[in-house]
Amino acid sequence: xxxxxxxxxxxxxxxxxxxxxxxxxxxxxxxxxxxxxxxxxxxxxxxxxxxxxxxxxxxxxxxxxxxxxxxxxxxxxxxxxxxxxxxxxxxxxxxxxxxxxxxxxxxxxxxxxxxxxxxxxxxxxxxxxxxxxxxxxxxxxxxxxxxxxxxxxxxxxxxxxxxxxxxxxxxxxxxxxxxxxxxxxxxxxxxxxxxxxxxxxxxxxxxxxxxxxxxxxxxxxxxxxxxxxxxxxxxxx
Amino acid sequence: xxxxxxxxxxxxxxxxxxxxxxxxxxxxxxxxxxxxxxxxxxxxxxxxxxxxxxxxxxxxxxxxxxxxxxxxxxxxxxxxxxxxxxxxxxxxxxxxxxxxxxxxxxxxxxxxxxxxxxxxxxxxxxxxxxxxxxxxxxxxxxxxxxxxxxxxxxxxxxxxxxxxxxxxxxxxxxxxxxxxxxxxxxxxxxxxxxxxxxxxxxxxxxxxxxxxxxxxxxxxxxxxxxxxxxxxxxxxx
Numbered sequence: 001x002x003x004x005x006x007x008x009x010x011x012x013x014x015x016x017x018x019x020x021x022x023x024x025x026x027x028x029x030x031x032x033x034x035x036x037x038x039x040x041x042x043x044x045x046x047x048x049x050x051x052x053x054x055x056x057x058x059x060x061x062x063x064x065x066x067x068x069x070x071x072x073x074x075x076x077x078x079x080x081x082x083x084x085x086x087x088x089x090x091x092x093x094x095x096x097x098x099x100x101x102x103x104x105x106x107x108x109x110x111x112x113x114x115x116x117x118x119x120x121x122x123x124x125x126x127x128x129x130x131x132x133x134x135x136x137x138x139x140x141x142x143x144x145x146x147x148x149x150x151x152x153x154x155x156x157x158x159x160x161x162x163x164x165x166x167x168x169x170x171x172x173x174x175x176x177x178x179x180x181x182x183x184x185x186x187x188x189x190x191x192x193x194x195x196x197x198x199x200x201x202x203x204x205x206x207x208x209x210x211x212x213x214x215x216x217x218x219x220x221x222x223x224x225x226x227x228x229x230x231x232x233x234x235x236x237x
Numbered sequence: 238x239x240x241x242x243x244x245x246x247x248x249x250x251x252x253x254x255x256x257x258x259x260x261x262x263x264x265x266x267x268x269x270x271x272x273x274x275x276x277x278x279x280x281x282x283x284x285x286x287x288x289x290x291x292x293x294x295x296x297x298x299x300x301x302x303x304x305x306x307x308x309x310x311x312x313x314x315x316x317x318x319x320x321x322x323x324x325x326x327x328x329x330x331x332x333x334x335x336x337x338x339x340x341x342x343x344x345x346x347x348x349x350x351x352x353x354x355x356x357x358x359x360x361x362x363x364x365x366x367x368x369x370x371x372x373x374x375x376x377x378x379x380x381x382x383x384x385x386x387x388x389x390x391x392x393x394x395x396x397x398x399x400x401x402x403x404x405x406x407x408x409x410x411x412x413x414x415x416x417x418x419x420x421x422x423x424x425x426x427x428x429x430x431x432x433x434x435x436x437x438x439x440x441x442x443x444x445x446x447x448x449x450x451x452x453x454x455x456x457x458x459x460x461x462x463x464x465x466x467x468x469x470x471x472x473x474x
Contacts, residue, residue, distance in 0.1 A: 070409070122372055132409030135359055135384050147372050148384055152407065170389065172307070172369030 012182035013127035015206040018104035021045050027100045037085050051076035056157040066155045068130035074098045102136035113228025116237040118144050126150045126167045159190035185218045199223035249419035250364035252443040255341035264337045274322045288313035293394040303392045305367035311335045339373035350465025353474040355381050363387045363404045396427035422455045436460035
């Protein structure tokens with residue numbers, strides 16, 4: 001396909017750009033050792049993440065007004081304290097744990113791919129993360145965004161239409177001038193239905209050995225790759 | 238003063254980061270030569286800019302709902318067509334001229350200063366420019382933003398309080414953790430009244446030889462410098 005129309009690449013972040021599971025697990029292992037708390041911290045990361053979709057659903061449904069993902073993460077963390085022996089921690093310690101999402105590390109192929117793509121395209125997040133979370137993550141991990149868009153700027157949560165549409169509109173672009181890059185078929189399905197171009201990156205290890213969804217592309221997305229560098233190859237960067 | 242509390246530097250853009258007068262003049266001189274239209278293009282740049290404050294005032298006053306600066310620039314350009322012999326241009330040509338604001342060039346000291354500051358601080362625009370204008374300008378001129386904030390994300394125009402406050406809030410910061418950097422005393426006055434730190438850069442040639450305002454700092458701002466690199470020096474970057 002011809003890609004000359006595309007001006008911006010819009011990225012899902014959690015799982016696509018960064019490896020949240022390993023990042024949270026590594027931080028918590030270190031924290032657990034310091035505090036003398038011995039737990040299965042990989043399971044903790046998976047359990048924390050499992051509360052993510054239900055928490056957003058309350059806002060998507062209109063049951064609750066918009067709140068930032070930082071707040072949802074904090075509420076979800078609260079639910080895990082007892083099960084993981086964290087109930088005696090101070091507020092400052094819990095806030096520090098909550099901000100582990102601000103310190104997520106990219107997959108090994110992410111920065112090599114994005115730094116090539118940045119020369120020819122506007123690179124913007126279209127993530128359910130809030131602005132501060134993504135700004136701090138970018139500073140921490142050198143992610144070369146041109147702009148941070150998504151949930152907070154659109155006041156909604158993917159896959160709500162307005163998150164994609166408002167992001168394109170803020171860049172002064174039509175959906176067809178934007179390519180959504182994600183490791184999740186449902187994210188691309190929502191974007192394609194609105195006229196966006198689509199690129200799938202396979203991250204079969206995002207959830208570890210037990211991963212059941214998104215083990216491969218389930219449609220003929222415009223680009224399908226194993227690594228971020230494959231997207232750069234496909235776009236001739 | 239101690240600056241250890243400061244996490245983010247928030248920048249005015251037109252006049253502070255970029256030299257809009259020389260950029261617009263240079264583009265229009267080239268365009269005029271190509272089109273055989275002989276005009277005083279520096280005066281054109283000044284006249285176009287002179288329509289900026291009155292156009293925003295209609296929105297600040299509530300007389301008109303929020304529209305992006307791109308649209309205000311386009312309406313203002315329309316008012317100048319006859320006086321500058323541009324009335325026969327096509328819509329595509331006028332749109333190209335309007336997007337000259339997306340191609341403004343930094344002052345010579347801007348990038349050396351900002352690239353030093355970026356290592357230690359979050360760098361965000363807090364400009365009356367819209368997001369697409371500032372994203373495109375950053376791509377064109379290599380301005381190293383971590384985030385683009387201001388008018389469009391806050392749905393207002395400086396010096397309205399909410400533009401400053403919403404920008405800090407999006408970064409997850411208190412006003413006292415942010416320093417507003419501007420070449421305009423009134424911008425810093427508005428920010429200081431809300432609790433922001435302030436840095437003044439002197440740009441006595443922003444409007445050319447006839448400049449009457451902002452020829453020097455009119456208060457004891459937290460930092461006062463002649464160049465962006467002076468701000469980096471003062472902050473120990």
